[in-house]
Amino acid sequence: MPSIKIDGTVFEAAEGATILEAAQQAGIRIPTLCYLKDANAIASCRVCVVEVEGQEHPVPACATAVRDGMSVTTDSLKIRAYRQVALDLIISDHGLDSTRYCFSCDKNGACELQALCREYGVLEPTYRQAKEHKPILDANPFLSFDPNLCIVCQRCVGACNATARNHTLATGKRGVRTVIEAPFGEDWLATGCESCGNCAQACPTGAIAVKRRGGYRSWETERVRTTCPHCGVGCQLDLVVKDGRVVDAEGAPGPSNQGLLCVKGRSASFDFVDAPDRIRTPLVKNSATGEFESATWDEALDLVAARFAEIRDAQGGGALAAFACSRATNEDIYLFQKMARTVFRTNNVDCCARV
Amino acid sequence: MGETLAKLSIASKVEDDALLGAFLERHGRRIAAMPPGICPVAAQLSLLQAAAAQTCGKCVPCRDGLPRLVAMIERVAACEAGEDELRACRSLAEMVRDTSDCAIGYEAAQALLEGMDAFASEYESHVRSHGCREGVKQSVPCETLCPAHVNVPGYIALVEAGDYAGAVGMVRKDNPFPTACALVCEHPCEAHCRRTLIDAPLNIRGIKKYAVDHAPADTVPIPVHSADTARTVAIIGGGPSGLTCAYFLALMGHRVTVFEARKQLGGMLRYGIPAYRFPRERLDEDIRGILSAGSITARCECPVGLHEMGEIAETYDAVYIAIGAQTGKTLRMDHADAAGVMSAVDLLGRIGDGDYPDFSGKRVVVVGGGNVAMDCARTSVRAGAAEVTVVYRRRKEDMTALSAEIESAIAEGVEMIVLQAPVGIETDEAGRCAALITQPQMIGPVRGGRPAPIAADKPQDRVEADVVLIAVGQDIQAAPFEEYGLETNRGCFVVDEYLAVTGRDNVFAGGDCQTGPATAIKAIAAGRVVARNIDEYLGYHHTLRSDIPVPQAHENDRTPRGRVEITERPARVRRNDFDHVENGMSREEVEQECGRCLRCDRFGFGVSEGGRQQYA
Numbered sequence: 001m002p003s004i005k006i007d008g009t010v011f012e013a014a015e016g017a018t019i020l021e022a023a024q025q026a027g028i029r030i031p032t033l034c035y036l037k038d039a040n041a042i043a044s045c046r047v048c049v050v051e052v053e054g055q056e057h058p059v060p061a062c063a064t065a066v067r068d069g070m071s072v073t074t075d076s077l078k079i080r081a082y083r084q085v086a087l088d089l090i091i092s093d094h095g096l097d098s099t100r101y102c103f104s105c106d107k108n109g110a111c112e113l114q115a116l117c118r119e120y121g122v123l124e125p126t127y128r129q130a131k132e133h134k135p136i137l138d139a140n141p142f143l144s145f146d147p148n149l150c151i152v153c154q155r156c157v158g159a160c161n162a163t164a165r166n167h168t169l170a171t172g173k174r175g176v177r178t179v180i181e182a183p184f185g186e187d188w189l190a191t192g193c194e195s196c197g198n199c200a201q202a203c204p205t206g207a208i209a210v211k212r213r214g215g216y217r218s219w220e221t222e223r224v225r226t227t228c229p230h231c232g233v234g235c236q237l238d239l240v241v242k243d244g245r246v247v248d249a250e251g252a253p254g255p256s257n258q259g260l261l262c263v264k265g266r267s268a269s270f271d272f273v274d275a276p277d278r279i280r281t282p283l284v285k286n287s288a289t290g291e292f293e294s295a296t297w298d299e300a301l302d303l304v305a306a307r308f309a310e311i312r313d314a315q316g317g318g319a320l321a322a323f324a325c326s327r328a329t330n331e332d333i334y335l336f337q338k339m340a341r342t343v344f345r346t347n348n349v350d351c352c353a354r355v
Numbered sequence: 356m357g358e359t360l361a362k363l364s365i366a367s368k369v370e371d372d373a374l375l376g377a378f379l380e381r382h383g384r385r386i387a388a389m390p391p392g393i394c395p396v397a398a399q400l401s402l403l404q405a406a407a408a409q410t411c412g413k414c415v416p417c418r419d420g421l422p423r424l425v426a427m428i429e430r431v432a433a434c435e436a437g438e439d440e441l442r443a444c445r446s447l448a449e450m451v452r453d454t455s456d457c458a459i460g461y462e463a464a465q466a467l468l469e470g471m472d473a474f475a476s477e478y479e480s481h482v483r484s485h486g487c488r489e490g491v492k493q494s495v496p497c498e499t500l501c502p503a504h505v506n507v508p509g510y511i512a513l514v515e516a517g518d519y520a521g522a523v524g525m526v527r528k529d530n531p532f533p534t535a536c537a538l539v540c541e542h543p544c545e546a547h548c549r550r551t552l553i554d555a556p557l558n559i560r561g562i563k564k565y566a567v568d569h570a571p572a573d574t575v576p577i578p579v580h581s582a583d584t585a586r587t588v589a590i591i592g593g594g595p596s597g598l599t600c601a602y603f604l605a606l607m608g609h610r611v612t613v614f615e616a617r618k619q620l621g622g623m624l625r626y627g628i629p630a631y632r633f634p635r636e637r638l639d640e641d642i643r644g645i646l647s648a649g650s651i652t653a654r655c656e657c658p659v660g661l662h663e664m665g666e667i668a669e670t671y672d673a674v675y676i677a678i679g680a681q682t683g684k685t686l687r688m689d690h691a692d693a694a695g696v697m698s699a700v701d702l703l704g705r706i707g708d709g710d711y712p713d714f715s716g717k718r719v720v721v722v723g724g725g726n727v728a729m730d731c732a733r734t735s736v737r738a739g740a741a742e743v744t745v746v747y748r749r750r751k752e753d754m755t756a757l758s759a760e761i762e763s764a765i766a767e768g769v770e771m772i773v774l775q776a777p778v779g780i781e782t783d784e785a786g787r788c789a790a791l792i793t794q795p796q797m798i799g800p801v802r803g804g805r806p807a808p809i810a811a812d813k814p815q816d817r818v819e820a821d822v823v824l825i826a827v828g829q830d831i832q833a834a835p836f837e838e839y840g841l842e843t844n845r846g847c848f849v850v851d852e853y854l855a856v857t858g859r860d861n862v863f864a865g866g867d868c869q870t871g872p873a874t875a876i877k878a879i880a881a882g883r884v885v886a887r888n889i890d891e892y893l894g895y896h897h898t899l900r901s902d903i904p905v906p907q908a909h910e911n912d913r914t915p916r917g918r919v920e921i922t923e924r925p926a927r928v929r930r931n932d933f934d935h936v937e938n939g940m941s942r943e944e945v946e947q948e949c950g951r952c953l954r955c956d957r958f959g960f961g962v963s964e965g966g967r968q969q970y971a
Contacts, residue, residue, distance in 0.1 A: 016907075041962075042962050042963050043962070055910055056913075057910070059910065063957070063962070065907040132435060154963060154964070157963070157964045158964065161964045162964070170964065170965060171492070171963065171964065171965065172486050172487065172492075173394055173486065173487035173491045173492060174433055174434040174481075174485070174486055174487065175394050175396055175397045175400070175431075175432035175433050175434060175481070175487065176394065176397045176432065176433075177433065179486075181486075
């Protein structure tokens, strides 16, 4: 294991680790912007630059491997100045004067660029340039892309290609400029985009955003970690809750999803919670009137259990079948088939999880 | 000024001009290092900006027109302009071209207009779709420009780390001829090496040579092939393209049969390149490696005619035709069939099987200016010729042979007679060749990108010769395949972009027989592409993974250093034998050379999604 000195203290780093990883492991923060773990380490923003003893030029911590005996300085006047200029150049091309001012941006308060600029005292752009406002792509029902706010950090590209592996969001060229080509325009249905929104979750600014973000401010919310109810994969997600109502979902690190979500998990698994026509109690049909009437769980379950037992005893278990919803978790489906086999005495079990 | 009129000052009028030289050399290097994949409009803009900076400020079209054009093309390059602006730009450029006083103005406008036509579809994409065409994206220069897209930074790093077998394996991932390419590749990989910005391109071929010299290809294990598919593929032609295809198909688990007309495998690597450039035993190292990849049956002395082609097409699941361009072109002139006049290709072909000519005491004239001409001239020197002359109808700088080949030939005593076009052979009483009659030429207007010769107003000349070797190009023996029904155009097989012959989904053609005579690495690339496409045709998607880890990149060494060149044995020694002419680099030299690599796979766009161009 290589040993590395960071800001004067010696640490053991993992084999093949980058300076950034070694510092994170040692509990030392190096600011990053374009870096996104497992998705993007292209060293383009130069915010994570650090000094390495014996090297003339600063190096990006996210993409520089640790060498045994390396001595790294993560903060100095020189480094701060480089970071400030990098941030200054980035906000100079961030469309601050264009489509959305910081305060009206959906990511206000949750914008990594905003936070870094505040931290480094970069309060306004030095290198102002008049820019034509480019049209916002928002034909996709869930996602929008505002190229004026895009800082071309390529985190979305990494999210779409390296992690989600959808390969629909890529960089394109406008002469010498590299731009992000997000598939959210009028032809969005014709693209391979699955609207999973991992790009939006990867975006450090408000350029690519989940549209429902407009409905809340991050400081108004709290997060509740849960398992996605949409299928049996068991993705971990954080429900974003504002005033007791679920307003959004974000991918959380879980063993099966590694922070990713699909379109269903991100955009379709919680609106029913507050749906006005949601059934909130068990209903039992009154055979006389033909109407459903509210019942307690005990009443409903007793009725169901009694009727199933009758059928089973009269006709045998083969008369019964158990069919589970694909939205149940693996654990629930396991218990369900167990009940079918032991209580219903039938092997007629299935689930629609193959959809 | 008035009072000093009588005296003359020797001081330079423009002091900075001398100083500027070094900076302009830098400018030149930056242009030389133009990255592949750059937007052509952006490249044109930079040329136009350089032109606008050169204006002296006297005349309106140049002084005012060029900056306006720069501003307009800036908008076009940024994809902000519309079609109207592009039209306005064109008409302004035409005015600047037609009315400028000097070349600073009119040549700049002419270049812009020519570029607008040459890159019309890119311009159109900018003003209509407001973006570059798909595919305009920078990528790692060496890897991109290598036709086989070999991971060049990867193997350079492995050589630097001392892992020569790893380096050979890394080359072999895309090209099963590491030795051939280490010794005779024309190294297109070096053409736009980013290191040129600092000093000079890396000697990539030299580094690869160090690897194969220290880890011979047949000692480096071949990856384990995939499970046998029991699908059969016939490959017609055992040259670099056919054998490359055979290698990758065998790795994928298919059963390959190679039909080779000559006695031995290797194609032009054996029958076209002399041993002093590529020793046979070194070629055999590559071939042994290839044949050990899996199920490959090589059937030599098995020429394929119409009848055989019919049988092969019926018997095998897929066919790859890689027959090369094997026959020498002839010149139509008097007594062209006299004794002593022979085809360069035939001479080199016979040598391939060990039949060396004896030119002792003879005067040999080689007609042509390509690599084959140099090969023949240098072979003739070694065959004991009293004098060897290359006769070429253009100038030395117009020769298509590598300049190093020309230099080496001259060093070995070959005389270059240029601007002489062969018009006939003079024979003696016995009908034997006695001299080559030539018509002097003068260099004329540029046609098709290079100056063309025209007959000069001078009397005919004669060069005394006992032997005349004709090295003016090669033809493809496509007749039996044409008879079989495959489409050709001027002898070259007509294929789609996947190298499938027109109208056939299981017959492919590639290499020299499809492109016309070209380089080994292009033929290798075609074999690589066809192997993948045959695999797809057969319904498989085999992936050939490489598990060789590429060493971590170190920081760029920004100190300018010279490029280490490969030296040759002294001409007066090497001209007497057919042994390999090149010396290797030392470890010290190869370390410095590898240390200059800027690792474009790790720094710059190479690290981004889509920044690599690879087949694997």
